[in-house]
Amino acid sequence: MTSKDLEDTEIIDQLASLQSVQERDPRRAANRRRLFLAEAEQLKSTVSKPALFRLITWKGLFYPIKLRPRREGVSMLNIVMLIALGFGVVFGGSGITVAAAQGSMPDDVLYPVKLLSEQVRLRIAEDASEEAQLATEFANRRVEEIRTMLQTGMVPDETVVVRLQEQLETCLMLAVRLSQPESVNVLVQLQEQLRVQTQDIAHTNMPDTAELQQIRDRVLQTLELHLHLTEMGVSDPLKLKEELQLREQDRLNQQGDDSQYQQNQYQNFNGRGSEPSPFGSNPWTTGTPTQGSEYGPGEPQNPWIDVTPTPGSGYGSGESQDPWIDVTPTPGSGYGSGESQNPWIDVTPTPGSGYGPESRLDPSCTPQSGTQTGSGSSTSTGGNSPTDTGGNWGKP
């Protein structure tokens, strides 16, 4: 056995020591369970009514990528520029400016024109497949811009890296909207592109400064994450779709604008709401995304990083007025103590509701743990492997 093996063994032993943790407080566990079931019951009424609404909501996760409320305001100037560029791209009017902008870098005056022209091209794409191809091409541009900046010793600022992350996410989102063969084609192309780019960025000759190195590491992390997602999509597009749904779901929850979005969708469906601005409503090109999630910088406003499930942040807190989602303080969120104010905790269970002491759902019943050892011990060990109680999920 080598010294490295010995070292690994020692670390593994140390890790195993973490298995012994303080046992769960049964009363607190029962309380959480009750909150969960209360939230389930509350949501049950919302899912049974608007089945069509649910469909629209689901589609809303993927289809109207560009019609989503953006987190940054769009200046009128940008809208005017976009319209002008639209005409320019379509009719060749301002082609010179647009062409000149294509080689611009993020710190150039014409760079916004370049981005806007890309948006226009996406909007006038003939079909979803072309749109996905274009998004892939634009993602390639973002990486090349960063590589050029690194080579010349320019330090890309946060927005440049964030823009890359968002562009890559857009590619994936567009790809999973396609039929499976088309989706795989786009993903394979993106996969190859990401592999090459990862190598290129890793071997870029650049001034040896800590700042640049840090940026390069972040870019590499971003590329590797999306390469992983892309590989997942190539082998199983549905799994990628599910993963993106999960991430999108987290993002929506974390943004706290989830309920507002749902309400907008519902209003749009009923013709009571106005369609969001067609320009600049793409959330993938505006807000701050991820850092290490691995999606973004780490600013507090980044929902993937800091805003999230931070206890006490109270996101999805029921402050929304959306009747379909969060009217009642979301029980499962349970942020803060507030237990005395929570009707789900103290209210006497309705007979027959399934929550009373005689119910199968009696919170006081002992959860199947199988993960605790020692009857009188305060320690829970091991457990939770796929072979014990919670297990077998991956094995028939």
Added chain:
Amino acid sequence: MNLIDTMDLLPRARNFDLDALALIYDQYSQGLYLYAMRLLGSTEIAEECVSETFSRLLKALSRGLGPRDHLKAYLYRSAHNWITDYYRSHRDIQELDEKIPDGGSLQVGEQVELRLEHKRLRSAISKLSSDQRQVVALHFIEGWELTDIAVSMGKSVGAVKALQHRALANLGKILKDR
């Protein structure tokens, strides 16, 4: 409960069959709590993680989303994302209410030492990349098989092994540097 049972529960859960949801909660909440507790070291925060994980599941199901199969993998991935976000927003991991297990058989000095050791380990784990942390936590702490982790992460077993190798190397380096 085996996979078939779980697969049977999922369609019922999608229809918000409360019995099915309760069974799912009972089956997985304890494991998720231990998972979170081992990585976070705080009962309060671990409970928060479990609650939020199940709340997200409900919200996903209410939108017609959620897991297609592998419910357990879905729940652990969701919990893992929560923990990852928590690490990011709380760089200095607090372990305010952790009590040393088996405290009765240890001297006070040993308890303190064990607690510090756990804190040091958790801090080191929090510095790993998200994927590396997931592999370390699921394999070496939770005792999952690599094949199950591969399914959960959507990676090949080889890729998971590579992650495990890098994670151990990084952990060794982080622990040495401290």
